[in-house]
Amino acid sequence: MTHQRQNPIETWLRSDRMPHIWCPGCGIGTSLNCFVRAVERAAIPKDNLFVVSGIGCTGRVAGYIDVDSFHTTHGRAIPFATGLSLARPDAKVVVYSGDGDLAAIGGNHLMHAARRNVDMTVVCVNNLTYGMTGGQLTPTTPRTAVASTTPYGNYEHPFNLPQLADSCGANFVARWTVFHVRQLTRTLTKALRTKGLSFVEIISPCPTLYQRRNRLGDGTQTLEYYRDHSVVRHGANTAEVDIDFQGEITVGEFVTRERPSLRECYEARMREVLQDDFAPFGVRP
Amino acid sequence: MTKREAQPLRTGLHFMNGNEACAEGAIAAGCRFVAGYPITPSTEVVEHLARRFPRIGGMFIQMEDEIASSICFQGAVWAGHKAMTVTSGPGLSLMMEHIGFAAMTETPSVFINVQRAGPSTGLPTAAAQGDIMQVRWGSHGDYAIIALCPSSPQECFDLTIEAFNLAERYRCPTFLMMDETVGHMMGKVRIPDAADLTVEPRRNTTRAPGDYQPYATYDGSDVPEMTRAGDGHAIHVTGLTHNEKGYPDMSFAVHDALVRRLQRKVHTHTSELFRLEADGLDDADVVVVAFGITAGIAAYAVTQARALGRRVGLLRLITLWPFDEARIRTLTANARAVIVAEMNLGQVCLQVSRAVQGRIPVHHIGNPGGPVIEPEEILAAIEGAAT
Numbered sequence: 001m002t003h004q005r006q007n008p009i010e011t012w013l014r015s016d017r018m019p020h021i022w023c024p025g026c027g028i029g030t031s032l033n034c035f036v037r038a039v040e041r042a043a044i045p046k047d048n049l050f051v052v053s054g055i056g057c058t059g060r061v062a063g064y065i066d067v068d069s070f071h072t073t074h075g076r077a078i079p080f081a082t083g084l085s086l087a088r089p090d091a092k093v094v095v096y097s098g099d100g101d102l103a104a105i106g107g108n109h110l111m112h113a114a115r116r117n118v119d120m121t122v123v124c125v126n127n128l129t130y131g132m133t134g135g136q137l138t139p140t141t142p143r144t145a146v147a148s149t150t151p152y153g154n155y156e157h158p159f160n161l162p163q164l165a166d167s168c169g170a171n172f173v174a175r176w177t178v179f180h181v182r183q184l185t186r187t188l189t190k191a192l193r194t195k196g197l198s199f200v201e202i203i204s205p206c207p208t209l210y211q212r213r214n215r216l217g218d219g220t221q222t223l224e225y226y227r228d229h230s231v232v233r234h235g236a237n238t239a240e241v242d243i244d245f246q247g248e249i250t251v252g253e254f255v256t257r258e259r260p261s262l263r264e265c266y267e268a269r270m271r272e273v274l275q276d277d278f279a280p281f282g283v284r285p
Numbered sequence: 286m287t288k289r290e291a292q293p294l295r296t297g298l299h300f301m302n303g304n305e306a307c308a309e310g311a312i313a314a315g316c317r318f319v320a321g322y323p324i325t326p327s328t329e330v331v332e333h334l335a336r337r338f339p340r341i342g343g344m345f346i347q348m349e350d351e352i353a354s355s356i357c358f359q360g361a362v363w364a365g366h367k368a369m370t371v372t373s374g375p376g377l378s379l380m381m382e383h384i385g386f387a388a389m390t391e392t393p394s395v396f397i398n399v400q401r402a403g404p405s406t407g408l409p410t411a412a413a414q415g416d417i418m419q420v421r422w423g424s425h426g427d428y429a430i431i432a433l434c435p436s437s438p439q440e441c442f443d444l445t446i447e448a449f450n451l452a453e454r455y456r457c458p459t460f461l462m463m464d465e466t467v468g469h470m471m472g473k474v475r476i477p478d479a480a481d482l483t484v485e486p487r488r489n490t491t492r493a494p495g496d497y498q499p500y501a502t503y504d505g506s507d508v509p510e511m512t513r514a515g516d517g518h519a520i521h522v523t524g525l526t527h528n529e530k531g532y533p534d535m536s537f538a539v540h541d542a543l544v545r546r547l548q549r550k551v552h553t554h555t556s557e558l559f560r561l562e563a564d565g566l567d568d569a570d571v572v573v574v575a576f577g578i579t580a581g582i583a584a585y586a587v588t589q590a591r592a593l594g595r596r597v598g599l600l601r602l603i604t605l606w607p608f609d610e611a612r613i614r615t616l617t618a619n620a621r622a623v624i625v626a627e628m629n630l631g632q633v634c635l636q637v638s639r640a641v642q643g644r645i646p647v648h649h650i651g652n653p654g655g656p657v658i659e660p661e662e663i664l665a666a667i668e669g670a671a672t
Contacts, residue, residue, distance in 0.1 A: 014521070017532060050514050052360075063521055063533060068514040069339045071361065071523035071533075072356060079353035083320060083360025083368070084514065086344060091515060112349040216334035232424050277291055281317060 009036040012046075014066045023058055025211075025219020027178035027204030028058050031051055031125050032064035032065065034181050035096070038188035048091045052081040054106060057131040057206075075106030078113045078122070086117050089282045091193060093119065098137040099126040101154035103159050107139065114168035116262040117196035119138075122170075123188070124161060124199065127206040128243075135209030142245040146213050161201050163238040166255045171196035173238060173255035177203040180251060187253055196261035203249060214247070293341045296478050303441040304329035304468040307397055307461065308337065309476060310445025311369060314484055316395070317343035320357035322350055322376060325347045326398035326465040328527075330371045351376035355383035359392045363522065365513035367449055369395035374403045377416060378423075381584045384458045385424030386524045391456040391500070393487070395448050396420075400464040402654025412465035413654025414577055415629040420460045421606050427544050429551035431558060432460040432606040436580045438472035439590035444603070450485035451558070456508050462605060464628070466578040466657055487511060494518050500543075501529040507550035510590050547567060552607055554655065559609035559633060562601040563616060566589065569598030571670045572617050574637055576602040579658055583626050586663035595671045606635065613640035622670035624652040626663050648672070 007013070013036075022028050022222060025103055026225070039049060053062035059193040062069040077095045085093040095102075095183065102110050102124050103248045109123065129147055130136040137147040137154055142174035143154040165173045172194040176184040184202065191276035205211055205222035226249065233241075234252040241250040263282075294313055301309070308330045311319070317338070317470040321331040335345045348354040351372055372380060377398050387394035400416050402408035420432050431451050433444045445461055452459040490510035491495050494517045500509050512518050525533040526540040534540075551558070565587065566572060575583035580601040587599045600616060615634075617623055622645055625634040634649040641647060650658060650666050 014519075016530075046519070047515050047517050063523065067521050068519060069521050070360075071521070071525065073382050073524055076352065076383070077354045079320075079348060079357040080360040082346070082348075082353075083318065083357040083362075084364050085360075086346065086360040087318060087364030087366050088515060101572075107348055109353055112353075237533070266344070274339055277340050279291075279340060279342035281342055 011068055012036045012039070013166045017064055017273035020064055022057060023208045024206035025205055025222070026057070027202070027219075028061065028125050030181065031123070031184070031202045031204060032061055034185040035123060035188055036065070037185045038192055041185070041189045042192040044092050044192060048141065050084055050091055050093050052077045052084065052093065052095050053059050054097040054101035055132070056098040056101045057127070057253055059101060060264055061096040069172065075101055075104070075109065078109040080105060081120050081151065082113060082118050085264065086129040087282055089119070090107070091129070092121070093123045094192075095120055097124065097244040099124060099128065099140045099161070100130045103139045110176065111164065112178070114130040114165050114170040114197050114199065117169055117171060117259050118262045119196060121191045121194070121198045124201045125204050126201050127204045127210060129206050129210040130281060131209055135206070135213055140243070143245055144245045145210070148213070158243070160242045161253050162199070162237070162241050165199035169198045169259055170255065171251075171257055171259055174199070175201040175203065175241065176251050177226035177230055177249060178205070179223045179230065183251075190253070195264075196259060203243075291320065291340045294479055295476050297476060298475060298602060299474045300317045300471060301438060301474050302329065302469050302471050303435065303438045303463060304399065304529060305333050306438040306441040307445045307463065307472070308333035310442040311449070311477065312337060312341065312343070313442070313482060314367060314449035315486070316367045316369055316449060318358060318361040318366050319371065320348050320354040320368070321345070321371045322348055324351070324355050324373045324376045326401055326468050327373045327397065329371060329468070330397060332401070334377070338646040351379040351500050352382065355380035356386065357397070359383065359387060359394060359506050362392050362394065363514050365489070367393070367487065369397060371397040371399070373399050373401050375406060377419065381424045383493045384430070385426065385428065386422065387458045388428035388430070389524050390522050391547075393452040393456050393511070394458045395452050395461070396458060397445070397461045398463065399468040400462065408467065408655055411655045412578060412657060413628045414461065414579065415632065415654055417605055417629065417632040420462065422556065427548060428457070429548045429603070430460060430606055431456045432456060432462050432604050433603060434462040435467055435575045436577055436601065437467065438470055438474050440475050442476065446482065446484065451665070453485045453487060454508070455554070456511065457547070457551055462577065464577050489513055489516065496527045497514055499531045507546055507553070512555045555607040555609050556612065558588055558604055558607055559612055560603040562600045562603065564601070566598035566616055568596050569619070570621045571595065571597040571624060571667050572600055572620045573597065573624045573626060573667065574600045574602065574633065574661060576605065576633065579626050579628060583663050586660040586667065589660065589664055595667055597667050597671065602633070608636045610636065610640035613637055614642070617641055617645065621645055623647045624650060624663065624666045624670060626658055628652060628654050628658065
């Protein structure tokens with residue numbers, strides 16, 4: 001009997017930064033594991049992958065993955081990644097951040113990046129709360145759920161992120177939970193191969209804050225809930241994939257379309273108007 | 286379309302406004318990416334570049350707001366390009382977060398700020414010089430910046446190139462502090478041959494992966510060596526306090542050393558960075574300090590005062606930050622009074638007051654933006670101070 005002593009994704013991690021900050025039962029590490037396997041499947045060379053994060057627990061992914069990585073300001077990973085992506089058309093730019101970062105403070109940038117269809121993959125780990133700051137309400141917290149800033153339960157309508165990304169024009173929109181590691185890895189591989197903007201939402205536990213405060217058990221019990229309450233509906237109408245408190249979670253690949261990306265639109269228009277006078281941007285300086 | 290537009294450098298004599306001259310200066314400096322958001326009175330800069338860039342391998346992107354603009358261009362910088370953003374007061378207020386990010390991550394960054402009267406929406410189409418303290422102190426925490434202030438369209442061209450050069454050399458936020466009047470002033474602009482331009486290239490490290498730490502300083506310099514994404518160093522860039530490797534490090538000692546270095550790398554070069562023009566100071570009883578659009582007006586007032594027999598000199602500031610207090614102290618050592626003329630209610634005046642340390646009176650002539658200062662106001666102040 002042989003034992004594999006090395007973590008199979010270790011070559012992609014900054015081992016000198018371990019242990020990481022994530023709590024026991026947190027799903028961010030699982031999502032990163034799936035992501036790295038997807039990068040390997042998509043055969044993206046290490047020097048061609050740039051990871052950009054915002055602020056928060058998921059924002060720390062940029063600091064643990066051993067590629068050129070940028071831990072930007074709160075909510076602003078997408079605009080930073082837009083500049084990086086336009087300047088390096090040959091590279092794969094990935095924004096890896098959380099629901100608070102991408103949907104609240106960075107919501108405007110998410111909408112506009114999807115509208116422009118910037119060449120990038122946006123991975124949103126949605127744990128339904130702000131973990132880093134102690135479990136406050138985010139725009140995705142389900143109604144009635146307790147957060148530190150909604151001690152009597154949330155009364156706001158939450159965002160349905162797949163619908164948001166879909167309605168703004170993203171080329172690929174999907175959702176899985178961290179229970180669905182094989183499906184998630186396959187979907188992330190597809191997302192990485194997508195031209196234009198791909199958006200993958202990953203539902204993940206925050207046992208320390210969200211699950212504890214709502215008396216939903218630990219990480220394992222949350223995975224069991226994901227297993228028992230997720231329904232796979234590929235191609236589902238994204239208007240119908242809202243998440244209610246402890247309700248059913250619709251997962252799957254919802255949207256695949258081939259709208260031209262920002263770069264393709266820019267270059268096509270400039271070639272049409274300027275013809276031979278057009279000199280494209282983004283050739284390596 | 287004309288071949289002229291395909292030329293990156295439009296060598297020759299031109300009649301253009303300050304905003305266009307700034308745009309041409311950016312092109313001459315090698316800038317090929319600009320992210321911006323429309324705002325009066327700066328918009329001609331990006332409009333000009335939106336026309337020019339697609340023909341010369343550059344790109345302008347109009348972002349959803351100034352917050353996005355001020356970090357989008359930094360993404361292009363880390364891809365190896367020279368890049369900038371352009372704005373005015375309300376936009377500058379939104380950019381504070383990414384001025385701090387550029388300072389902390391040592392991203393060579395150029396911010397063009399065409400000043401208008403504030404606070405808030407203020408007078409969108411009227412000039413002011415009221416953002417001097419904001420660019421120095423606006424983002425939280427301690428850091429250093431460089432700010433240059435042009436007085437003419439020619440200087441808008443020249444100092445934009447200089448701003449890019451200094452951003453590359455010091456890796457800090459660098460500002461061009463234009464104002465509405467200088468931005469819209471038409472004038473003669475001479476664009477020299479490439480051979481006569483001084484353009485500091487991006488210098489990426491030549492160290493091999495493994496031998497390079499992105500935030501280590503080498504060979505006695507306080508400025509780390511730059512690199513770019515994709516060069517094999519697997520860099521990590523963060524706005525968190527970080528060690529030489531670029532990794533987050535929450536220890537107070539690392540924070541103290543890092544933030545002190547961010548200031549030191551600029552401030553130990555204050556005397557060479559602080560550029561000014563001194564005129565008629567040798568026998569001056571009264572020294573007028575002015576900059577930007579106000580400098581030309583002050584020069585006229587000084588000429589008139591001299592014709593009236595007043596011994597008065599002019600200090601035109603070209604660099605606003607870092608501010609060389611010792612130099613101002615020396616230059617005003619024999620004067621009996623200083624007058625600071627500026628379109629705000631006393632910003633550079635505070636710096637000058639600190640410099641003279643109460644030895645002589647410092648008078649302020651100004652307004653909170655709107656009309657340019659009249660030469661008569663300065664002349665009256667000279668008369669008052671000289672008697």
